[in-house]
Amino acid sequence: MTSIMTNAAAMAALQTLRTINTDMETTQARVSSGFRVENAGDNAAYWSIATTMRSDNKALSTVKDALGLGAAKVDIAYTAMNSSIDVISEIKAKLVAAREPGVDKTKIDKELTELKNQLQSIAESASFSGENWLNNSALTAAGTKSIVGGFNRDVNGLVTITTLDVNVSSITMIGENNESLGILTKDINADALDANATGTARNYFLIDTGSTTGTSAAGAAITLTATTSDAEVEDMVRVVDSILSQMTDAASNLGAISKRVSMQEDFVANLMDSIDKGVGRLVDADMNEESTRLKALQTQQQLGIQSLSIANSNSQNILSLFQQ
Numbered sequence: 001m002t003s004i005m006t007n008a009a010a011m012a013a014l015q016t017l018r019t020i021n022t023d024m025e026t027t028q029a030r031v032s033s034g035f036r037v038e039n040a041g042d043n044a045a046y047w048s049i050a051t052t053m054r055s056d057n058k059a060l061s062t063v064k065d066a067l068g069l070g071a072a073k074v075d076i077a078y079t080a081m082n083s084s085i086d087v088i089s090e091i092k093a094k095l096v097a098a099r100e101p102g103v104d105k106t107k108i109d110k111e112l113t114e115l116k117n118q119l120q121s122i123a124e125s126a127s128f129s130g131e132n133w134l135n136n137s138a139l140t141a142a143g144t145k146s147i148v149g150g151f152n153r154d155v156n157g158l159v160t161i162t163t164l165d166v167n168v169s170s171i172t173m174i175g176e177n178n179e180s181l182g183i184l185t186k187d188i189n190a191d192a193l194d195a196n197a198t199g200t201a202r203n204y205f206l207i208d209t210g211s212t213t214g215t216s217a218a219g220a221a222i223t224l225t226a227t228t229s230d231a232e233v234e235d236m237v238r239v240v241d242s243i244l245s246q247m248t249d250a251a252s253n254l255g256a257i258s259k260r261v262s263m264q265e266d267f268v269a270n271l272m273d274s275i276d277k278g279v280g281r282l283v284d285a286d287m288n289e290e291s292t293r294l295k296a297l298q299t300q301q302q303l304g305i306q307s308l309s310i311a312n313s314n315s316q317n318i319l320s321l322f323q324q
Helices: 008-033 044-098 105-125 230-283 287-312 314-320
Strands: 144-153 159-167 203-205
Touching (some): 044 230, 159 230
């Protein structure tokens, strides 16, 4: 039946055109934003996952910065410790030279004094961001310092922060106000290092900070005078060798920590990239697919407009039946 009151063909064409225009708006929004899921209305589940993972990635970015800061502190401490080992080796060599008969021990002592001053300078300069792990000015041990190393979310959605811990007490070189806390300032028993131990403590320390606030070293300072005996020089050599061994162990620990921090930095960077890729697979628009769809919808839109035009012309065709 042909009716001038109800144009079914025009209504169908208009409905089709509306659908095409809606699809075109969706596709244009994806092309312009680059996202297939831009807000919760597009896909609530994917949007929720993507939002959470983006937030976690921001936290990981902060972790990466913290690792960089921690790496700098470890590197500063290691560099200073390594330089100090060279100085300690030089002190050891000077003491061995003092054991030679006829050597002017007072002249060697002047060299030792300058080498000790160099050690103090190195320890005091090993500071980064207000922290110095080698020079402890407190009365208590430095304890453990933590470097933020990771941000984790478990299967229940609960988050935890992981840390890389550094035992700073074991690498402290100078106890500024408590000499018993520093490798260079504490008493070391030479008798315990002697193959022919007598059982009587013979304590020596390398650097005297001059502080009387905390526990001061009670032994003898490693210094040379014209009357210093060969036995005393040998004790000093044993003590300095022990100091060198302790500092070598400390430097090894710092090197291991530095490697761990570097590996964690690489892992966090790779993890962030993987999260970005995962989120992208969920919410990013496939631009090849969307551009093809947009072209098809433009063609459909033109055909829809043409169909609507034809359907609207049917009424004019009816009029021509009455023009005879």
